[in-house]
Amino acid sequence: xxxxxRFFASLRERLGRDEVQVEASTAExxxxxxxxxxxxxxxxxxxxxxxxxxxxxxxxxGDEVAFFPPVTGG
Amino acid sequence: MRVALIExxxxxxxxxxxxxxCLTPGSYGATALFVGTMxxxxxxxxxxxxxLEHYPGMTERHLVQVAEEAQARWTLxxxxxxxRVGTVYPDDPIVVTAAWSAHRKxxxxxxxxxxxxxxxxxxxxxxxxxxxxxxxxERNTAGY
Numbered sequence: 765x766x767x768x769x770r771f772f773a774s775l776r777e778r779l780g781r782d783e784v785q786v787e788a789s790t791a792e793x794x795x796x797x798x799x800x801x802x803x804x805x806x807x808x809x810x811x812x813x814x815x816x817x818x819x820x821x822x823x824x825x826g827d828e829v830a831f832f833p834p835v836t837g838g
Numbered sequence: 839m840r841v842a843l844i845e846x847x848x849x850x851x852x853x854x855x856x857x858x859x860c861l862t863p864g865s866y867g868a869t870a871l872f873v874g875t876m877x878x879x880x881x882x883x884x885x886x887x888x889x890l891e892h893y894p895g896m897t898e899r900h901l902v903q904v905a906e907e908a909q910a911r912w913t914l915x916x917x918x919x920x921x922r923v924g925t926v927y928p929d930d931p932i933v934v935t936a937a938w939s940a941h942r943k944x945x946x947x948x949x950x951x952x953x954x955x956x957x958x959x960x961x962x963x964x965x966x967x968x969x970x971x972x973x974x975x976e977r978n979t980a981g982y
Contacts, residue, residue, distance in 0.1 A: 837962025
């Protein structure tokens with residue numbers, strides 16, 4: 765599936781990338797391809813089409829997959 | 839319900855007053871509100887500036903979900919959430935949550951829930967500027 769991967773905040777700065785297009789079947793695989801790192805860090809949150817998901821979530825064509833650090837609003 | 843991201847100065851008192859004027863007079867007996875304001879210190883350092891990043895679209899969606907969940911769990915007349923994005927300075931209001939109900943129990947509990955739920959779910963990230971440079975805030979303090 766062709767998906768768009770987005771990184772936010774400290775994760776975007778650490779990886780030095782903002783948005784990447786990849787072909788992936790799960791969010792976890794999208795992480796590996798887009799970040800170049802084998803495993804998803806335990807504290808990284810995953811959202812598909814702006815809803816929180818488990819990293820094993822299957823993806824569909826055109827999904828937006830986002831990875832970001834713990835949220836610190838408020 | 840009103841949920842808004844604010845890019846310029848946030849006036850929480852005005853926001854609550856403006857929203858309350860839209861409610862049916864005599865319908866609410868309790869208004870509870872929480873205002874979060876930027877401190878000039880964090881974890882032992884002076885902080886001069888804070889940048890609030892968010893995920894456009896997902897942030898608004900989660901604020902709406904939090905507001906809807908509060909309305910489902912408590913008997914409320916209405917709720918309000920306004921949150922700053924962009925650069926804020928010490929003493930600037932960052933967030934206001936408010937809940938209106940007939941009696942105080944629902945308003946107090948829902949207002950607390952709005953704040954705690956948005957802090958744990960809504961995708962905002964703070965980067966603070968200190969004397970040592972800028973750093974991302976890694977986690978929020980516990981609310982309960």
